[in-house]
Amino acid sequence: MIVWLIALPVLVGAFAGTRHLLRRRGPAVLRSVLAADAALFTGALVLLLVALSGGAAQADPATTAAAANSGSQSAALIGAAIAVAGASIGAAIAVAYTGAAALAALSERPELFGRAMVIVGLAEGIAIYGLVVAIILIGKT
CATH class of the missing domain: 1.20.58 (Methane Monooxygenase Hydroxylase; Chain G, domain 1)
Incomplete structure (x- = not known):
């Protein structure tokens, strides 16, 4: 959850910079932006496949329950x-x-x-x- 809170301003800044470049330079920048997007999409797809193919990690049940409760509580507060x-x-x-x-x-x-x-x-x-x-x-x- 914290990763998204850190990454969101970065994504907004990247979007604003890309929009500014597209207005100034036009089609040449559009091709490079599309290539970068394709590379990022491919990397995200590879990470998703690696995450889904990995085995379950062994952990203490009490620690796992406490971490899940803390995560859901912080997610509820952020949602609120x-x-x-x-x-x-x-x-x-x-x-x-x-x-x-x-x-x-x-x-x-x-x-x-x-x-x-x-x-x-x-x-x-x-x-x-x-x-x-x-x-x-x-x-x-």
């Missing part, structure tokens, strides 16, 4: 954090658009206040759903 962060970002984007539209409508017709606030409140409900999912995930650990 992603749920809250994603829902909050989504709610912020939704409230930004609906709030701006509500203010524009209210400047022309003030009697629409109730309807406009209901729509903004519905957009804010997205964050509450993320919080509920996070509570459920944390409660499962």
Whole structure:
């Protein structure tokens, strides 16, 4: 799990760099990027085959159970954090658009206040759903 937390920013940086190169140089870079992707895919496939063909390792059952419990607990906490962060970002984007539209409508017709606030409140409900999912995930650990 920690490997993915370290590798994710690297992957995002590589994606941004590749996109920048593709915009500047065009088809020549595209061929080299496709070749690098094919090589990485082949390497990942080889690693997957090696991992699946290996025998089961022998370990102490108590240590294995403790490690599995710790891994599932940290995965649940990371999932809860992603749920809250994603829902909050989504709610912020939704409230930004609906709030701006509500203010524009209210400047022309003030009697629409109730309807406009209901729509903004519905957009804010997205964050509450993320919080509920996070509570459920944390409660499962």
